[in-house]
Amino acid sequence: MVEVPRISVPSVPISGSELKFPVRRIYCVGRNYADHTREMGGDPERELPFFFSKPADAVVFSGWRLPFPARTSDLQHEVELVVGLHRGGTNIPAVDASSMIYGYAVGIDLTRRDLQAEAKKTGRPWDMAKGFDHSAPIGALTRGLPPASGAISLTVDGEVRQSGDLKDMIWSVSEVIAALSTYVQLAPGDLIFTGTPAGVGAIRRGATVRGMLVGAEPIEITFEL
Ligand code: MN
Numbered sequence: 001m002v003e004v005p006r007i008s009v010p011s012v013p014i015s016g017s018e019l020k021f022p023v024r025r026i027y028c029v030g031r032n033y034a035d036h037t038r039e040m041g042g043d044p045e046r047e048l049p050f051f052f053s054k055p056a057d058a059v060v061f062s063g064w065r066l067p068f069p070a071r072t073s074d075l076q077h078e079v080e081l082v083v084g085l086h087r088g089g090t091n092i093p094a095v096d097a098s099s100m101i102y103g104y105a106v107g108i109d110l111t112r113r114d115l116q117a118e119a120k121k122t123g124r125p126w127d128m129a130k131g132f133d134h135s136a137p138i139g140a141l142t143r144g145l146p147p148a149s150g151a152i153s154l155t156v157d158g159e160v161r162q163s164g165d166l167k168d169m170i171w172s173v174s175e176v177i178a179a180l181s182t183y184v185q186l187a188p189g190d191l192i193f194t195g196t197p198a199g200v201g202a203i204r205r206g207a208t209v210r211g212m213l214v215g216a217e218p219i220e221i222t223f224e225l
Pocket residue numbers: 028029030078080109193195196
């Protein structure tokens with residue numbers, strides 16, 4: 001009889017520690033900066049935050065060389081503040097949400113934009129556009145609460161593509177946690193990608209992509225040719 005497969009829990013490095021943060025689930029916010037909402041054709045005044053998810057084992061770490069994703073000719077970058085939770089719950093009031101946060105990091109919500117556009121057009125799920133292998137690069141977690149303002153940016157082959165400020169988030173991290181916890185029970189090990197500023201764009205084969213965030217270690221990944 002064959003053996004039951006053994007699998008390991010994906011885990012994220014923690015700055016200044018030998019410990020690692022185990023990943024339970026990865027949630028993402030759809031539109032959370034007014035300039036990006038506009039560039040995607042939305043109205044930032046009227047849209048409530050919405051959520052999607054990626055598999056926990058989609059995390060990849062700084063220094064990795066990644067195969068170029070299959071089934072896309074429009075792979076795009078979205079640099080985002082990511083928070084990791086050490087506590088959870090349902091219907092968490094926004095005033096209590098910051099006490100759930102273990103730390104924060106910079107992440108890249110990799111997106112197969114052509115598949116996403118097709119899914120939007122046909123009313124189909126986003127899973128294959130957002131939740132593919134290696135779709136959640138994330139830097140090491142900095143312990144503590146993320147700053148409410150400060151630079152978040154991304155370069156491709158050294159050229160600045162995205163340059164934003166955390167203060168321009170439509171929904172604060174606490175409001176995101178509160179809203180998400182009305183849909184699902186949050187728990188220790190959950191990561192939340194909190195949305196991207198404007199400037200999303202295509203990544204070519206062979207490109208090196210670097211995400212930077214105030215107070216956090218950068219994430220840098222390179223795609224194979
Ligand atoms: Mn995103």
